[in-house]
Amino acid sequence: MSAVDTPPAPIVRAAPTHHTQQRPVHWGTVLRLPYAARLLTATLVSRLPLGMTPVALLIAARANGHGYGVGAALASLYGLAVAVGQPLLGRLVDRRGQTRTLMAGAITSAAALLILAAAETLNLLIAAAAVAVAGATAPPMEGVLRALWPAITPTRRHLRAALALDSGSQELVYAAGPLTAVAAAAVAPPGLTFAVAAGLGLGGALAVAASAPSRRWRPAQVRSGALGALRSVGMRWMLLVLTVVGGTLGALSVAALTASERHSAQWLAGVLPAGVSIGALLGTAAWTALPLPASLSRQLALTAAVFAAVWVPLSLDPPPFAALALTVPPGMAFGALLTCAYQVVAELAPPGTLIEAYGWLIAAFGLGQSLGTAAAGVLEGPWALPAGTATLALVLSAPVCRRLAVRTAAAPSPCPSPERPS
Numbered sequence: 001m002s003a004v005d006t007p008p009a010p011i012v013r014a015a016p017t018h019h020t021q022q023r024p025v026h027w028g029t030v031l032r033l034p035y036a037a038r039l040l041t042a043t044l045v046s047r048l049p050l051g052m053t054p055v056a057l058l059i060a061a062r063a064n065g066h067g068y069g070v071g072a073a074l075a076s077l078y079g080l081a082v083a084v085g086q087p088l089l090g091r092l093v094d095r096r097g098q099t100r101t102l103m104a105g106a107i108t109s110a111a112a113l114l115i116l117a118a119a120e121t122l123n124l125l126i127a128a129a130a131v132a133v134a135g136a137t138a139p140p141m142e143g144v145l146r147a148l149w150p151a152i153t154p155t156r157r158h159l160r161a162a163l164a165l166d167s168g169s170q171e172l173v174y175a176a177g178p179l180t181a182v183a184a185a186a187v188a189p190p191g192l193t194f195a196v197a198a199g200l201g202l203g204g205a206l207a208v209a210a211s212a213p214s215r216r217w218r219p220a221q222v223r224s225g226a227l228g229a230l231r232s233v234g235m236r237w238m239l240l241v242l243t244v245v246g247g248t249l250g251a252l253s254v255a256a257l258t259a260s261e262r263h264s265a266q267w268l269a270g271v272l273p274a275g276v277s278i279g280a281l282l283g284t285a286a287w288t289a290l291p292l293p294a295s296l297s298r299q300l301a302l303t304a305a306v307f308a309a310v311w312v313p314l315s316l317d318p319p320p321f322a323a324l325a326l327t328v329p330p331g332m333a334f335g336a337l338l339t340c341a342y343q344v345v346a347e348l349a350p351p352g353t354l355i356e357a358y359g360w361l362i363a364a365f366g367l368g369q370s371l372g373t374a375a376a377g378v379l380e381g382p383w384a385l386p387a388g389t390a391t392l393a394l395v396l397s398a399p400v401c402r403r404l405a406v407r408t409a410a411a412p413s414p415c416p417s418p419e420r421p422s
Helices: 018-022 027-031 036-063 068-096 099-119 124-136 141-152 156-187 191-209 212-216 233-262 268-289 296-309 320-348 354-378 384-410
Strands: none
Touching (some): 036 141, 036 156, 099 212, 141 191, 233 354, 268 320, 354 384
């Protein structure tokens, strides 16, 4: 019998001390839970194509005699297809279950990548069609894993730590993915990178689909309506916040490039985004380690405020080494904000739309990154742009905080649920 099926135990008045109850759960504790390490590892492996494919497209386009513009256009098409497909496939999982949807998406996406492995980018029509299919049918692994965490974590504190571990580890996809693509292209024809991506994506997705928690997972028997997760007003506001947060990170890459040219320090272009990624991992770890009795609305307000504040020093255009040091705090604030955002999305998602809601989260953030990069390119990458969008994210988070506060006030007595003991 699972934790969800277990009836509440008799109330024992000699409860543990407050300190024991509030002691945070660490990532190692989460990874020792049954299925946790397997599911997290398989999910990360299945998502590596998301980090590999855009770089592989750039490399293949150059190797096939095309300009950077063609490779960039194909990479953008892939990103757009992923952004469109994630919420739609998430809705399908919410309605039909995980196993068949994951297997169908993984097989279709892998087949499209294998077409790219054979044809590369010699025929642009074939390449564009394969890219679109590969992106649109990539299974919503991130949302699926987050829907499974409540089934394998015994308490709310374990769940909070699991979500933080999950969001922090996603940085590995966008660090290891490009490195894997470059390494494969260095020792073999460009097409091999697509074949490697196909194998990793398919293998990871099938490992999750074959796991007991995924096979036991059942969709909620509710009607979500045509709007699905978007029928929640609070959800729509939260997606707007995430779009602006994505814009902040998208503007960073261009700001780092222009800063490297201003200061004649070419290494800044790659190191500054890496500093943010390292900070994000540190931020999620630190956020997990903090005992937070505050309500979710206050946690969101706090993380959004810190995220806005820590970008201000960079707007002063500091010298190279100072800029590198100053990118870590925004990364840490981003890690904490994103971890909190996952909890907010889970709270605001209408019943039966959780995986779709996580798909919209990914789509909103990806769209924001694209818009932020484009805007920064037009404005020639000023540091003031990410600072301004971070402040806008804080302003837009206010309606979300109000709705969360109203939900908290309207909720019944804060007695622990037998389904999720605290």
